[in-house]
Amino acid sequence: MFDALFADVADEALLGVIEQAAREEAEASARRLAAIAELTYRTVDDDDERSRRAFDLWAGTATQVGAALNVGHRRASAQMCIAMALRDRLPRVAALFCQGRISARVISELTWRTHLVDDARVIAQIDADLADKAVSWGPLSEHKLTGAIDAVIDRYDPDAVRRAEDRLRDRDFRVGAHEDGAETTTVWGRLMAADGVVLERRIATMINQVCDNDPRTIGQRRSDAAGALINGNQYLPCRCGSPDCPAADTAAPASNIVIHVIAEQAALDAAHTDIAETLTTPAETAETSAEEPAAEVRESAAEVSDSTGAECADSLDREPVPALKDTGLALLPGSTVMPIPALAEAIRAGAKIKPLWVPGDDPEPHYRPSARLAQFVRARDMFCRFPGCDVPADRCDVDHSVPWPYGLTHPSNLNCKCRTHHLGKTFPNGAEVWAERQFPDATITWTAPDGRSYTTRPGSRLFFPSWNTATAGLPPPPPIPPPDPARSAKIPQRRRLRSAENAARIKAERAENHSARARNEGTAAKPPAGILPGTIGGPDDALDDEPPF
Numbered sequence: 001m002f003d004a005l006f007a008d009v010a011d012e013a014l015l016g017v018i019e020q021a022a023r024e025e026a027e028a029s030a031r032r033l034a035a036i037a038e039l040t041y042r043t044v045d046d047d048d049e050r051s052r053r054a055f056d057l058w059a060g061t062a063t064q065v066g067a068a069l070n071v072g073h074r075r076a077s078a079q080m081c082i083a084m085a086l087r088d089r090l091p092r093v094a095a096l097f098c099q100g101r102i103s104a105r106v107i108s109e110l111t112w113r114t115h116l117v118d119d120a121r122v123i124a125q126i127d128a129d130l131a132d133k134a135v136s137w138g139p140l141s142e143h144k145l146t147g148a149i150d151a152v153i154d155r156y157d158p159d160a161v162r163r164a165e166d167r168l169r170d171r172d173f174r175v176g177a178h179e180d181g182a183e184t185t186t187v188w189g190r191l192m193a194a195d196g197v198v199l200e201r202r203i204a205t206m207i208n209q210v211c212d213n214d215p216r217t218i219g220q221r222r223s224d225a226a227g228a229l230i231n232g233n234q235y236l237p238c239r240c241g242s243p244d245c246p247a248a249d250t251a252a253p254a255s256n257i258v259i260h261v262i263a264e265q266a267a268l269d270a271a272h273t274d275i276a277e278t279l280t281t282p283a284e285t286a287e288t289s290a291e292e293p294a295a296e297v298r299e300s301a302a303e304v305s306d307s308t309g310a311e312c313a314d315s316l317d318r319e320p321v322p323a324l325k326d327t328g329l330a331l332l333p334g335s336t337v338m339p340i341p342a343l344a345e346a347i348r349a350g351a352k353i354k355p356l357w358v359p360g361d362d363p364e365p366h367y368r369p370s371a372r373l374a375q376f377v378r379a380r381d382m383f384c385r386f387p388g389c390d391v392p393a394d395r396c397d398v399d400h401s402v403p404w405p406y407g408l409t410h411p412s413n414l415n416c417k418c419r420t421h422h423l424g425k426t427f428p429n430g431a432e433v434w435a436e437r438q439f440p441d442a443t444i445t446w447t448a449p450d451g452r453s454y455t456t457r458p459g460s461r462l463f464f465p466s467w468n469t470a471t472a473g474l475p476p477p478p479p480i481p482p483p484d485p486a487r488s489a490k491i492p493q494r495r496r497l498r499s500a501e502n503a504a505r506i507k508a509e510r511a512e513n514h515s516a517r518a519r520n521e522g523t524a525a526k527p528p529a530g531i532l533p534g535t536i537g538g539p540d541d542a543l544d545d546e547p548p549f
Contacts, residue, residue, distance in 0.1 A: 023100030029107075030097040035456040036065055037083035046497055050430065054492035055423035060432050063424050067387040067446070067454055073420050076388070085111040089123050090194070092131035101135050106145065110134060113149045116160035116506055116513070125156055128160035158517060159510045187226070202229065206236040211247050260394070260406050261338055261346065262379055264464065266328025266354065331463055333394045335382060361472040363408035374398045377414045380469045382459025384418040391418035393459070399425070401438040402477045410472040412440045427491045441470040 043061045044051070051057050058077070066076030086094035086107070093110055095104045102110075117123045129152050137145055137498060150161045173189030191199065206228065207221040208236070216224065216239060218356055225236045238247040263271075268408060330338040347353065356379055357372045378393035396416035400407045407413045415438060417425065423529075425434055435447040442458040460467055494501075 012131045022103070026097060026100040026103050029104040030094070030100075033079065033083040033086060033107075034094075034098070036079055037087040039065070040084055042079050043089070046499055051497055052494050053427065053429070054494055055420065055427055055429070056494065056498055057429060058498050059420060060424060060429045063386070063421065063434070064432075064448060064450075066389065067452075068446060070388040072388055072390045073386075073418070081115075082108060082111045085115070087115075089114065090127045090130070092127045093134060096131055096135060103138050106137055109142075109145055109149060113146065113162060114153060114160070116162065116510055117153065117157050117161070117504075118506055118510065119157070121162075124158050126152060129155070153175045161513060162509075163513050163516050184223075199229075206234070209236055209247055210238040211240055211242075211245050213242060213245070214238050215240070239348075252334055260375065260379070261330055261332055261343070261351075262356070262460075262464070263330035263338075263343060264328035266326055267330040267340060267343060268328070268347075270327040270340045271330075271344040271347055274340055275348055329463060331382075333392050335392070335459065335463065341367045359411050359471060363410035363413075363474075366409060367404045369398055369409050369414060373409070373411065373414070377411055378410070378416060380442055380458045380460050381416040382463075383416065383457050384421055385415045385458075386417060386421040387446055387454035387456055389418055389421060397422045401436055401444070403480065406480045408474060410474060411442075413438060413475050414441065415444060423492065427488075 006014065006017060022530050040058075042059055044057045048057060050060075058080070062073055062077040062080060065079060069076060069079070071079075086097065090110065093102065097107055108233075114123065114126060114130075117126060130149070133148070133152065133187070134535045137148055140148060154161050165458075173187075173191070175185060203222055203225045206225040207218065210216075210221065214221070221236065228234075228236055318333075327340055330340070330343045332338050354364070357376060359373055359376055364373060377398050381393050381396075383389065383393055384391040384396050393416040396418050398414055399413055399417045399422050400409070401413050425436070428434070432449045434449065437445045439445075444456050446456065448454070449506050458469055460469055461545050496504075
């Protein structure tokens with residue numbers, strides 16, 4: 001169907017179809033955000049006492065939006081922020097969006113980069129200016145787009161321009177980048193000068209402990225030494241594989257940090273094969289690479305040269321395609337695929353291998369599941385089991401589907417929930433009760449407050465479909481009495497409203513921007529106290545009127 005959708009459209013008309021589809025896509029996005037804004041407007045109220053709960057009215061609405069869009073809680077909350085910004089702060093831009101004249105990509109940047117403007121008259125002027133210009137910004141690159149938006153903001157409210165380049169000058173240390181692959185993780189940052197010297201010398205000492213026959217490059221040794229330090233080790237084991245290595249007595253690596261990797265037996269077999277191949281002596285490696293592969297290449301080349309193209313094509317029609325060898329799968333927390341060489345490196349470094357414990361039919365007698373039962377549930381679920389949520393299971397709570405003591409501590413009644421959805425299920429906001437029903441195969445059917453139903457299945461079924469995670473069926477629970485009214489006293493409370501927290505963050509970031517701008521201009525860094533040069537509007541007195549982002 002897809003390939004025939006526009007088969008009858010003339011070549012010269014296809015570009016017009018693409019343009020129209022892009023406009024309709026923007027219009028549909030605008031309708032979705034307008035509906036989200038209306039729902040948020042109707043359900044979130046700072047005057048409601050439930051807004052002071054840890055799982056407040058905003059979180060409850062984000063839960064429903066996330067389930068409807070099949071996205072996580074943070075992404076749903078971000079959609080609500082964009083929607084409310086268009087409704088309350090950028091109405092002229094929103095009108096163009098509804099007409100399909102601005103893309104969702106540009107809208108996302110506009111709402112984010114104007115978030116620090118805290119004066120109603122200033123944001124109205126910026127909205128008008130952006131509406132005049134943003135229609136032509138679709139083709140701009142990300143860098144040019146942010147520059148164009150910041151140029152408009154800087155005209156009226158310089159302290160509202162997000163000055164990321166100034167913050168990057170401060171000390172920081174980061175792990176992970178968006179371009180990271182599955183094999184390695186990027187680490188970068190700034191240390192105090194003395195700490196940098198200590199780190200450099202400690203790594204140099206560690207890489208000098210290995211012998212000259214270690215097959216790793218200096219860069220690889222530095223990387224492995226840093227990993228050893230992170231794991232609490234002071235030694236870098238040699239990789240030469242020789243029993244006569246002078247560094248053979250180096251202490252084996254150990255760490256008090258445990259990371260569980262779920263691996264199929266085929267992946268473990270492939271990793272052990274990789275280890276065995278890398279532990280061959282240099283002489284054996286040289287001999288093998290000089291003779292055996294070369295002979296195999298010559299033999300294959302001879303077979304190909306004796307066949308014509310027609311004969312090859314005919315043989316493909318008659319003979320089945322040979323099946324590729326399945327090397328299995330290994331997963332890190334968060335469903336990151338761990339390549340076989342990386343798994344081999346972990347095993348070589350001392351990782352322990354043990355079969356995953358499989359629970360029996362009998363429930364455990366206590367409320368808190370044992371460590372091995374919790375480990376099984378996390379390995380089975382892999383993520384928070386609420387619809388659309390993708391929080392890794394190792395960062396989730398193990399929750400009873402039917403509350404204890406009416407529900408048993410058994411894998412058929414246990415599942416993973418992130419803290420937000422756990423709070424929402426345990427302490428619902430009034431009538432906003434989410435009902436869940438869990439089956440022995442760990443499938444969960446959720447029923448929303450409005451009666452809509454959603455089904456989630458354990459994440460392990462995506463990656464290990466042959467793993468049978470079904471456990472024993474449980475008898476129906478006894479009648480569950482209504483919650484004790486005194487239970488509301490146990491509901492976790494916020495120290496201050498979400499809107500107040502948002503206003504405080506805006507005020508702090510504006511003050512930081514003002515200080516950075518003052519340093520760049522060589523002036524005294526005083527907090528803004530009124531109308532700044534080049535702005536329109538009044539004093540900083542509108543913070544409490546910000547939407548509860």
